[in-house]
Amino acid sequence: MQTYYNNEITLLKTFDIRPLNHRVAVLEYLNTHRTHPTADDIYNGLKTTMASISRTTVYNVLHLLVDKKVISTVGIDAQEMRYDAQTTPHLHFKCDQCGKIYDMFDATIPEISLEPNFTVHNVTVYISGLCPDCSK
Amino acid sequence: MQTYYNNEITLLKTFDIRPLNHRVAVLEYLNTHRTHPTADDIYNGLKTTMASISRTTVYNVLHLLVDKKVISTVGIDAQEMRYDAQTTPHLHFKCDQCGKIYDMFDATIPEISLEPNFTVHNVTVYISGLCPDCSK
DNA sequence: TTCAATGCAAATTTTTTGCAAAGTC
């Protein structure tokens, strides 16, 4: 079985995750495909180069990486979960026309002030509209 | 079959939707259950009083109401879609501990300014954290 | 009577689970 030597290994170790080949492969796929792929996208993308990988393993690895906060989920689609290796804070924009999802690094994450006694862990912002291509 | 005489009928007519009994019932359920129910919640809630209603119809009606913007979707759960008859702009807060979803009317919807050429239709904000009950 | 809406059952899609086999330290 092929062995990976790259910085995904270092990253996983930082998070106290044993850098097994499948884990490295999933993380590498996410790092090189910044298109917010679904579990199925990842599975299909990897199975060509990685003879033995199963959907179960892709789900296992994704759940682990989300749990340990190495990656994050993008629940902008109604039907299936998407995943994102991007760690810089950013928003997601989905085009109503073409369906493409854009990262928005420039937009500022809003400061949300809630009623007292609510503790905020995370703020997620999804924006929908028309992308430049579809606005024409 | 029971016939409804209430303001849901008026509301549906406003949106150019024929106020058929099943539609009125689903909308009424959403108006009286401000708990962001799932399609299944609605189906189970209605089938006791409405002898003949099917899951298909619940989905049909929900899709129609969302399409016509009478109600909105709440995609805060990874697994299943939730629905909301609330029309006042507000945010959603989900407690990481108890899973309860809160409406946040006081929090201000952020002004998002994107790169030019992006047209914003809708901004959705999901907040996760601990609710007062679970913060104790 | 024409067209729209419904309900059933089956199919589809996404994700999870149980468990035996294989891999890792």
Add this chain to the structure above:
DNA sequence: GACTTTGCAAAAAATTTGCATTGAA
């Protein structure tokens, strides 16, 4: 050798579809 991870197949959960029946204007 003990413990973790994997893969298969099957199950589960949420949603959609095809189509015949029913209901509404």
